[in-house]
Amino acid sequence: MPDDLDRELDDIAAAAERHQALHEAIPDLAWPEGARIAVNFTADFDAMLLRRLMNEPPMQLAKGEFGGRVGIWRLVELLDGHGVRATIFTPGRICELYPQAVLAAARSGHEVADHMWEHRVPKEPELERDHLQRSTAALEALTGRRPVGTRSHHSHGLLREFGYLYRSNGSAGHRPHYQRDAGGRGCLVNLPFHYAIDDAMFFSFAWMGTDTAAQRMADPERVLDLWWDAFRQQYRQPGGYLNICLHPFVSGRALRIAMLDRLIARMKELPGVWFASCEAVARHCLSAHPPRGGRA
Secondary structure (H helix, E strand, O other): OHHHHHHHHHHHHHHHHHHHHOEEEOOOOOOHHHOOEEEEEEEEOOOOHHHHHOOOOHHHHHHHHHHHHHHHHHHHHHHHHHOOOOEEEEOOOHHHHOHHHHHHHHHOOOEEEEOOOOOOOOOOHHHHHHHHHHHHHHHHHHHOOOOOEEOOOOOHHHHHHOOOOEEOOOOOOOOOEEEOOOOOOOOEEEOOOOHHHEHHHOEEOOHHHOOHHHOEEOOHHHHHHHHHHHHHHHHOOOOEEEEEEEOHHHHOOHHHHHHHHHHHHHHHOOOOEEEOOHHHHHHHHHHHOOOOOOOO
């Protein structure tokens, strides 16, 4: 029995070591022009695609539709008013459903990045390749710029093959870091976010079919306090980072737009805040803090 336990512990330790080898921290991370913190405002422009994927009822589909018809426009207007350059993670199908909104975001200078073809990554390798190819092509055809970032679980090697520089998902760290594939090859920047800085966790009614007791309808002022505290915690140390995840169908509501307006205004009162797109942050990391051994 002790031998079995020792072997099991050794296997766990070996697995942890292999996993750790795939993640490379960036020591002494520093931002351009002496900025103390980089803030990525990101929006997952799902519209009703996630609702369809979950086979949710018509009222949930309508909520997603609000994001495409109203919410995204309000977010872009808010960000433009503050001079904040954001990243809009956009499924390829959204280019067919709401092309004017995607184009307006791109023309305002916001980065339009990949968020899968129809908000899912197929398990079949050839179908996954087809989805990534279609999404990449659709975003490039509409905006005139090929996406270099994704918020998805597309396979590491496939993203590298299609020329992607970064992904933004998971919480393996609280600051940008590098990830490699299972063989320790092919470096991508990862710009992590956490569900504590995700509007859907606080403002979602009937989220994914949950019952009444599980609903999340927080006071916007409470969320403002939480996100401000998260910002301040990162601001205290040079090389701080915060990735705020929004959804147009959630944060596009007027009372939440007003909350975001107050949050951004408060952030701007402090010196050394770099409001950048995810692409700008990823390219800075690759240029100023290149991964050990290069990206190959």
